Amino acid sequence: MNWVPGIGTMALAASGLATAQPAAGTTDVLRVKDVGRLVFVKPESEIRIALPYSIGSNYRWQILSAKRVTLAAPITTIDDPDRSVGAPGLPQVALIRLRAPSSGTASVLLGEVRDGNGGGNASNSYRFRFRVVP
Secondary structure (H helix, E strand, O other): OOOOOOOOOOOOOOOOOOEEOOOOOEOOOEOHHHOOOEEEEOOOOEEEEEEEOOOOOOEEEEEEEEEOOEEOOOOEEEEOOOOOOOOOOOOEEEEEEEEOOOOEEEEEEEEEEEOOOOOOOOOEEEEEEEEEOO
């Protein structure tokens, strides 16, 4: 998937939601392709989301809103573990680690906002949905 920064707001919503099975302790790393998919997680398990990051773009990912999830660690930038050496695409991703402490429906809206004073509107935003089940 080629990703172009500044392409405009890409808030995505799902009409027909697919589902994934619960993980034991952590989820697989979720990506843009998982937006709109209902992901089942265990209470207190770590939810990991990797989103495209453009070095030097003056944009960073942040939580715009969260329902029943908390940030488990600071948002970091790492080398993309799914990128093969020499493969086209961005070499780094922003890694967002969340926790859903209790059973129920949870969601997070992540936005890419400009660094600096004032911030501004998100250029890209993605909503991820979770069902927290014991």
